[in-house]
Amino acid sequence: MGLRDDVERFREVGEERREDLKEFITYGDLGGSGPNSIKIPIKVVDLPSFEYDQLDKGGVGQGQGGTPDVGQPVGQPQPQPGDGDEEGDPGEEGAEHEYYEMDPEEFAEELDEELGLELEPKGKQVIEEIEGDFTDITRSGPNSTLDFEKLFKEGLKRKLSMDFDEEFVREACKVAGKDARDVFRWCREQHILVSLPWVEEAFGEIPEDERGTWASFEEMEANVERTTAIQRIRRDGLKEVPFRREDERYRHPEIIEKKEKNVVVVNIRDVSGSMREKKRELVERTFTPLDWYLTGKYDNAEFVYIAHDAEAWRVERDEFFGIRSGGGTKISSAYELAKAVLEEEYPWNEWNRYVFAAGDSENSSNDTTENVIPLMEEIPANLHAYVETQPGGTAINATHAEEVDRALGDTGNVVVTYVSSPADVVDAIYEILSTEDGQ
Incomplete structure (x- = not known):
């Protein structure tokens, strides 16, 4: 076995020692990954490399004209071009081995296996008709x-x-x-x-x-x-x-309709003054894996990001998790915007729809019962989910999640989850996706 084989073996060991998905979702750095490439840290495994002995000892050689004679001490070997970085200690290369990279499809497969999920996306829009096996029988033909x-x-x-x-x-x-x-x-x-x-x-x-x-x-x-x-x-x-x-x-050949599995995910988050740093982190830690999972499951996945305080506005993904506001809260403003966007851009007969909202469950008086719940009933979707993020438990005036759960929890396509710490995130994701699985 040569050195190259050794390196490949060390790489395999590193991949085996990467964080499992639960650990990564719960405590890992999700921000280091992009929409189409998930980087999961590998626990430290040093790749083999040659290093010079740092002891202050001379060497021996022979030759003439600048070449040391027998018994003449020589200095430390000098690095040659291409031997490594100009700065840094020997053996510090290997940043490319610090992460195990997977695409959303692989992420979805592994999460299915790890959590025991079996979500089978449904195709809606017919994109082509193909001829299958000769299983249909008619009374005439060539x-x-x-x-x-x-x-x-x-x-x-x-x-x-x-x-x-x-x-x-x-x-x-x-x-x-x-x-x-x-x-x-x-x-x-x-x-x-x-x-x-x-x-x-x-x-x-x-x-x-x-x-x-x-x-x-x-x-x-x-x-x-x-x-x-x-x-x-x-x-x-x-x-x-x-x-x-x-x-x-x-x-006659059976005519098979091939349907494209399109999905649109509307992510809604509260950015009002009560949403402090820990609450924002729990939102990101819950929504990001859900985005990756659905991207991996569907042929074509699109995302709509809506932020709100007392008013709602549409933002890009990069802005979604970093926005802060000092305003009040009116959750129905986000659902009104979501309804308008879905009706205009993503017709229900062509798109699978997921509407995910998250916040600390604090809402303006009567807005949940008078506005939010009726709007959720008016928006056709595979799944509506609300994630309450209250570190340490619920607050006295945080009633939105309970009111939604009480009114719509038995409808089959609405789920409410509670995340009070990173340890709750995986359970919340499982509850959301297993509710869709039961549809």
Whole structure:
């Protein structure tokens, strides 16, 4: 095993020792990752490297013209171009090994596995129709698509249902005192499917010296063995199958509609004066993994970020988590803006919708019951979620989450969670996503 193999092995060990997702979401630096690249720190693993012995000892060499003679001390080896950084101690390279990088799709897969989730996104907008397997059957089509197997089975069923033991019926024609019509009536009683013309023809072919061979039909049945259609086919083979036009079936490919799985996530957060630093951190720690997860799950994910105090306004992602305001709080202003944006840009019949809101549950008087709850009911969505971020527990005037939960908690697409510390974040994410899973 060479040095390069050693390095690869150390890299594998480093990846194995990266923080697990729960630890990363709860305590990790989420800000170091982007929307499409999640960087998860790797616990320290030093990659192998050569280092010079720092002891103040000389060396030996031989040669002329500036080359040390035997026994002559030499100084420390000098770094050559390309040997490393100009500054810093030897062996300090390796920043590229400090993180394990994954895309949102891998993040979603691992979070599914770690939390036991099975969210299956639904496609809404048809983007193309493709031909699948030849599983559909019609009564017409080109000869190349004729389902011969089905045709043969239909003909064979007819053969088995209509076939009869001709020799057995000819023996019945030899019963004394019976004519062709008597034999035909007896055949019907015995459920032998034979026509009267066939019986009349067979009756006329019986030699005179064989008429009256049997005194009755009962005597004939007792002395002549009747064979089944299967027995005759095994004995004589299958000479013909009675096909009919109505038996023809033609195979057509199943038409499959491929639907694009589009999702829009509306993130709403309270930026009023009561939202202090710890509360803002809990919002970021909850919303960021949810963004990554849904990005990884859907073909096309778009995000709308809305901040609000007593009024609401739309912001970019980079601004969303850093905004501060000294104003009051009116949560309904954010839902009014969310409703307008969704109706104008993201029609419900084409987009999966998630509306996530977070704050400290403090709201202006009666705004929750009179405005927010009716607005949530008016906005069609896969899931509405509200995350209460109150470090250390709820405050006396923090009632918004409880009021929403009491009014809409049983509707199936509304979930309320409580995050009082980073340790609650993973449970909150699980509760949100498992509620959608149960839809």
